[in-house]
Amino acid sequence: MYAIKTTQFSRNFGNLKAVDRLSLEVPRGIVFGFLGPNGSGKTTTIRLLLGLLDADEGQAEVLGFDTRQQPDEVRTRCGALLEHHGLYERLSAADNLDYYGRIWHMSKPERENRIRELLSPLELYDRRNEPIGRWSRGMKQKLAVARTLMHHPELIFLDEPTSGLDPVASATLRDDLETLAEQEGVTIFLTTHNLAEAEKLCTQVGVINHGKLLAVGSPEELRSRTSAPRLYVTGKFAPQTIDQLKTNPLVAKMEHHSGRLVLDLTDLTRSYEIVAQLVGVGAQIDEVRKEKADLEDVFLNLVEDENRGVA
Amino acid sequence: MADIFTVAWKELREMLIQGDPRGRSKLSLLIVVAVFGVLIPLQNGRAWVDSPLSIIVWGWMPFLWVSGIVADSFAGERERHTLEALLATRLSDRAILFGKLLAALFYGFVLTWAILLVSLVTVNVAFGQGELLIFPLPLSLAALSFSILISGLAASIGVLVSLRAGSVRQAQQMMSIGMFVLFIPFMLIQFIPANLLQSLGETLKRTDPALAAIWVTGGLLILDVVLIAIGMRLFQRSKLILD
Numbered sequence: 182m183y184a185i186k187t188t189q190f191s192r193n194f195g196n197l198k199a200v201d202r203l204s205l206e207v208p209r210g211i212v213f214g215f216l217g218p219n220g221s222g223k224t225t226t227i228r229l230l231l232g233l234l235d236a237d238e239g240q241a242e243v244l245g246f247d248t249r250q251q252p253d254e255v256r257t258r259c260g261a262l263l264e265h266h267g268l269y270e271r272l273s274a275a276d277n278l279d280y281y282g283r284i285w286h287m288s289k290p291e292r293e294n295r296i297r298e299l300l301s302p303l304e305l306y307d308r309r310n311e312p313i314g315r316w317s318r319g320m321k322q323k324l325a326v327a328r329t330l331m332h333h334p335e336l337i338f339l340d341e342p343t344s345g346l347d348p349v350a351s352a353t354l355r356d357d358l359e360t361l362a363e364q365e366g367v368t369i370f371l372t373t374h375n376l377a378e379a380e381k382l383c384t385q386v387g388v389i390n391h392g393k394l395l396a397v398g399s400p401e402e403l404r405s406r407t408s409a410p411r412l413y414v415t416g417k418f419a420p421q422t423i424d425q426l427k428t429n430p431l432v433a434k435m436e437h438h439s440g441r442l443v444l445d446l447t448d449l450t451r452s453y454e455i456v457a458q459l460v461g462v463g464a465q466i467d468e469v470r471k472e473k474a475d476l477e478d479v480f481l482n483l484v485e486d487e488n489r490g491v492a
Numbered sequence: 493m494a495d496i497f498t499v500a501w502k503e504l505r506e507m508l509i510q511g512d513p514r515g516r517s518k519l520s521l522l523i524v525v526a527v528f529g530v531l532i533p534l535q536n537g538r539a540w541v542d543s544p545l546s547i548i549v550w551g552w553m554p555f556l557w558v559s560g561i562v563a564d565s566f567a568g569e570r571e572r573h574t575l576e577a578l579l580a581t582r583l584s585d586r587a588i589l590f591g592k593l594l595a596a597l598f599y600g601f602v603l604t605w606a607i608l609l610v611s612l613v614t615v616n617v618a619f620g621q622g623e624l625l626i627f628p629l630p631l632s633l634a635a636l637s638f639s640i641l642i643s644g645l646a647a648s649i650g651v652l653v654s655l656r657a658g659s660v661r662q663a664q665q666m667m668s669i670g671m672f673v674l675f676i677p678f679m680l681i682q683f684i685p686a687n688l689l690q691s692l693g694e695t696l697k698r699t700d701p702a703l704a705a706i707w708v709t710g711g712l713l714i715l716d717v718v719l720i721a722i723g724m725r726l727f728q729r730s731k732l733i734l735d
Contacts, residue, residue, distance in 0.1 A: 231580050234730050257582040267577025271506050283498040284581050328577075 182245060184209045184336050184368040185230060190239035191392075192229055199225040201392035202239065207385070209335075212362055212369040214383035216376070216480055222392035223372035224264055227338045230370070231261060244335055257285075260329030260337040266321050270314040274305060274324050277313065278331050285332035299327040302364075303357055319350030323357060330361060336368040343378060355381055376477040386476070388483045395483045403479045412452050414442040414459065416466040425462065431455065495583055499591020500598065507561055507599060524603070528553065529610030533618075540615050541625045550635040553607065554643040558600035559671060562650025563663035565592040570735070571659050579729050589727050593647045593720065600643030608635070634705040641712035648719035655726050658735075 185207040192200045200222045207213045217223050228234045230243050232252020240247065246254040268277050275296055282292035300306035303323045313321060322342060329337045342358065343351040355378055362369055362382070373379055379386050380400050387397040396403055423437055426444070431454060434445035446452060452471055459466060532549075533540045540546060569575035578588065608627075616625050627635065650667060657663035681689070 228733060232729075233576070233579055233733050253582065253584065256580060259580075261577065261580040263576050263580060265573035265576065267574045269502070269506060269574055270572065272502075276505060280498070280502045281581070283501065284495070284583055286494065 182209065183207055183242070184211075185213075185241070185243055185370065187230075187241040188239055190226075190229065190241050191237050192225055192234060193237055198392045200229060200236075203389075203392070203394050204239075205387060205394060205397065207368070207370060209368050210366060211384040212371060212382050214379035214386040215370065215372040215389060216374065216379055216386055217372070217389035218374055218484060221390045223389060224340055225392075226389070227261070227263065227340055227370070227372065231256060231259065231338065258335050260332065260334035262325045262329045262337070262339045262342055264340050266325035268313055268321055268325055268328070271312060273310050274300065274313050274316075275309040277324065278328055281328050281331045287332065295331055299330060300324075302360060303327060317350070319346050319354065322346060322350070322354055326354070326358065326361065330365055330367065333365075334367060336370065339369060339371045341373055341375075342371070343373070343375060351375070351378070358382060376480055380476045388480055390484045390488070395486075396479075400476050404476065411472060412442075412444040412446055412449065412455060413468075413470040413472070414444070414455075414466060415440060415468040416459075416464055418442065418459070418464050419462070422459065422462045422464050426455070426458065429455070429458065495587030496590045496594055499583065499588055500595040503565070503592055503595030504598065507595070521603075524557075525607055525610055529607045530614045533611040533614045538615065538619050538625060540611060541627050546627075547631065547634055547638065550604065550608070551638045551642050554600035554604045554639050555646045555671070555674070557603045558596050558643050558646035559650055559667045561599060562592075562596040562647050563654050563657070563667050564660050565596065565651055566654040566732070567657040567660045567663040568654075570732075576733060579732060585727050585729065586724065589651065589723055593644070593651055593723075596647035596650060597640070597643040600646060601639050604639045604643070630702060630705070634709075637705075637709045638712070641709060641716055644716040645712060645719070648716055648723055651723050652719060652726065655723065655732075 183206050185205060187203050187205045190200060190203040190205075191198065203222075203226065215223050215226065225234065229236050230241060230248055232248045232255050235249060240249075242248070243255045244258050246258075248255055269280070272280070278296045278299070279292050282295060287295065296309065297306055300309055303326075305320065305324060305327070308316075313324060316324075326339070326342060329339070339358075343354050346354060358369075358371075359382060361367075369382075371379075371382065383400065385397065385399055386403060388395045388403070417440060418437070423435075423442075426432055426442075427435060431446055431448065431451055432444050433447050436443040444455065446455070449471055452469075456466070456469055536543075536546075566575065569578060583591075612626065619625065626632075649670060650663075653666045653670070654663045657666060684692070
């Protein structure tokens with residue numbers, strides 16, 4: 182059974198198609214990354230899946246429950262960290278978690294144990310009785326993640342959890358998310374536009390733009406499916422060498438910046454031919470490296486292609 | 493029911509226990525108790541306990557207390573970006589709405605009765621002269637029902653305003669206008685011709701106070717129920733999210 186299954190799921194705001202015929206299947210127990218630029222429909226998708234907004238068309242099931250007919254069942258089994266952390270800043274960290282424990286009818290000892298269990302690995306347990314108003318954004322965000330897990334949900338939605346954090350706080354939170362995901366065995370639906378984050382945390386990713394799902398698969402699959410293999414050559418190249426390379430039928434695309442050539446080849450196994458050609462014309466080569474494009478390249482290609490299509 | 497108490501617990505905790513790290517809210521509560529529990533009863537003397545007019549004060553007080561805090565209920569959650577997280581929980585619409593109403597009502601009721609008890613102590617200490625001064629039973633019963641119903645009235649008006657308002661400040665302004673409108677009839681009394689006022693007074697004197705209290709209680713109850721029903725109708729998760 183899937184944690185999330187949507188079929189032709191759509192939501193419009195006036196003329197704007199916020200989510201456009203989204204068909205998606207997210208297996209249980211994985212970290213699923215939902216990638217897209219700002220305003221691409223990621224947050225609206227989460228709101229629809231939680232039954233906070235109604236879809237105009239299509240169907241969605243979350244943990245086997247219809248989001249339109251059984252939104253309460255969905256919300257009972259899920260946790261959510263949405264656009265804002267949603268913590269009560271005048272209350273202490275413990276009270277914030279305690280409130281959510283009460284909402285899910287956890288007993289007092291259960292709540293106390295769970296607060297210790299969640300806050301200890303995040304190094305926040307000793308500060309649990311402080312009002313959180315003066316905490317750093319990173320600490321609040323960690324607490325908000327703990328809050329989504331308080332009631333042992335089967336699925337959690339995290340809407341750009343590292344957004345607005347400095348690089349150190351982001352890296353720490355990513356590590357904590359990885360630990361918690363392993364420890365809790367929960368399905369995570371994570372939206373982000375941070376590709377490194379998706380690469381590190383996600384088993385599968387989906388790319389969305391203008392409400393449309395452009396691609397789904399593991400980061401590895403997406404890299405091999407949507408981008409050409411690349412050859413990186415560093416050295417000194419004469420202008421005529423560059424011109425000669427451009428006419429080589431093996432080269433699909435080429436970029437040259439300050440002594441660095443990036444070549445998209447039609448067949449990466451024949452890269453030796455390029456090296457031979459460069460050596461033959463007297464280019465001084467420092468380094469040659471073959472690799473597939475990273476997720477960021479895949480993402481940018483998909484989004485750019487889609488934007489061209491929309492335009 | 494447990495969910496309603498859970499929401500009310502959080503509201504009261506935010507209001508009273510940890511609401512203000514510098515203790516300003518506790519200090520303002522002390523000032524309120526000092527003015528209404530000590531100063532005004534001292535000015536009124538024994539009349540504070542035997543005059544039926546004190547019922548007006550008892551009715552007015554909970555409205556004042558509740559309207560001061562209830563504007564924060566939804567507008568505050570929206571302003572501090574906590575509303576969406578709350579709406580994404582398993583809590584039903586009714587639990588959230590009634591929890592917030594209950595917290596405001598409880599606050600108004602408890603504060604009113606705390607002040608009345610302090611005022612009784614004040615009057616007895618200052619004017620008792622060995623005699624125990626207490627409110628007559630019918631007056632106490634009327635005060636009990638009025639303090640609940642008027643707290644409920646202020647809470648339901650406040651929640652309605654707070655549901656629609658864009659910010660806490662806007663909700664507070666709307667509540668202030670509401671309070672002003674409520675007092676317009678009292679201000680207009682001076683413009684009523686003397687003979688009409690006299691005949692009105694005669695009619696009031698002839699009216700059985702118990703019967704009048706029952707009528708007022710019934711009217712307030714109906715008003716509370718109608719306002720709560722409107723609140724339930726207006727409370728829509730999708731609308732609150734998009735607002």
